[in-house]
Amino acid sequence: MDHLAELWDRLRPLDPVPSIKMKFALLVAVNLVLTAGVTWYAVVELHWRTRYGMIVASLIVLAVSQVVGHGMTLPLRQMTAAVRELAAGRPAPPLQTNSRDEVGELARAFTVMAAQLAAVDQQRRQLLxxxxxxxxxxxxxxxxxxxxxxxxxxxxxxxxxxxxxxxxxxxxxxxxxxxxxxxxxxGAQTLQRRPVGLKELIAPVVTEIRTARPGPSITVDVSPGLVADVDPARMSQVLTNLLDNAARHAGDGGKVTVSARALTSSTISGLALEVTDDGPGIPREDWQSVFERFGSGSPAAQGTSRLDGGTGLGLAIARWAVVLHGGRIAVVPADGDGCRIRVEIPARPGPKEF
The missing domain is CATH 1.20.58 (Methane Monooxygenase Hydroxylase; Chain G, domain 1)
Incomplete structure (x- = not known):
């Protein structure tokens, strides 16, 4: 029975047609040809009465319309069933359609949306x-x-x-x-960008981290005249999270370096900032996951677990603030052991440069 239902669902002769309007036009044209052809054959060749020929033609047209219409509306019925599943709190099944018309596009978009909703729900459960x-x-x-x-x-x-x-x-x-x-x-946060001296922005953050984590030494390598067009509060968030993360992993007697320079190339003009520590480093396979929420990388590789104070949220917040500036943040290869995180903040479009 299920096999017959599957075969019935596969009867979609008009799937290659790229427009729903063209499908309706073809269905009407086919019905007219069938009605005229069957009626003519019944009356002329079989010598039936006209009314009998029209009745047979109507039955054949209804059967053809049912087959064609079933294939045309199947994605809509599948989406209706999927919506009921979503409303009941269950994951929606994927929609199977090869239709190239507007209904097929809607079905594929619905499948993507359902998958994204399932991913968001999973992330919510994991976050809790x-x-x-x-x-x-x-x-x-x-x-x-x-x-x-x-x-x-x-x-x-x-x-x-x-x-x-x-x-x-x-x-x-x-x-x-x-x-x-x-x-x-x-999404309620906005930027208040203005020219800020980098050394003046970094100094209080370094003082705060030195007070909270006196074990490692922190070196600042920033030109006194370097000015960046950034939101000071958001960049302080980035610096605090990066320096706290580096100081925690460097440990007593470790070294942390924060450096910044103007970034100018054919594709980007702005600020390049790097925070480097000589701790155990991050495995290459964890370079992306450390910026996810609660993704602290491999605890063994980090030499610490989240239970010692690392929440796994600091780098996620840092990435958010950097992306809010239109920039990017990534773990890059370090010179020797340790970890190096690089931040690139592009300048705002316009005449203002630094």
Whole structure:
């Protein structure tokens, strides 16, 4: 039975026709020819009465119209069934059509849309799971430490309170990054670009990172006169996330370098900024995934896991801010061990250059 239904669905003689209007015109023309031909044959050759010939012709025309019309409307029926599946919260089945007309184009566009909706739903589920995972660890650690203080297992001395404060700060950082991420999804963020001295923009970020992570040394290699046409707040986000990521992976005694120069070529004119560390580096196969949400690359290769403070959101937020400027960000080969991340920000179209 299913085999017969499959064969019936394959009867689409007009699929190669590129226009729905042409299909209707061909169907009308075929029906007229069939009606006239069958009636003439029944009356002239078989000597039937005219009314009998017209009845037989009408039945044949109805059968042909049913076969042709079934193939023409099959994508619409498939889309209706798929919409019902989507409305019920189930994934929509792919639509099978070879039609080249407008209905076929609609079916293919619907298939792409259904696939994108399924991907977005999967990303939403994964995001919720990852958010729960990221929040559970500091909350559990904070609860255990507070319980120890309340039960008298540990004295409320400076080291104990410092650990509690560190967990609270980590929770605050997580919530801040989630809010930034929500802003990127909502598309509500805009740029306030203006000429900014790069050295003056980088200096306070470096001071902040040195205070938070005093282990590695941070070197700034930027010309004092270099000016970039950027949004200072967004570029500070980029620098903070890149430098914090580099300092965390470089560790105590490591080296982090931030450099910037004017970028001018035949295709782009703007800013080239690089942040380099001498940590364990990132495997080449993870160069793209590190910019995905919660994608911290291989923990073994990074020499750390997300549980030590890396949320997996910093590089995703950095990429969003760079793309908002019309630029690009990527991991590039480093000189020796370590990781080098390169940011390119093009200048705005217009007479303003730097």
């Amino acid at each position: 799971a990852d958010v729960g995972h990221e929040l559970r660890t500091p909350v559990a650690a904070l609860r255990a430490q507070v319980e120890n203080l309340v039960d008298g297992v540990r004295a409320p001395d400076e080291p104990a309170l410092g650990q509690v404060l560190a967990q609270v700060e980590r929770l605050g950082d997580l919530l801040t990054q989630f809010l930034h991420l929500a802003g990127t999804d909502g």
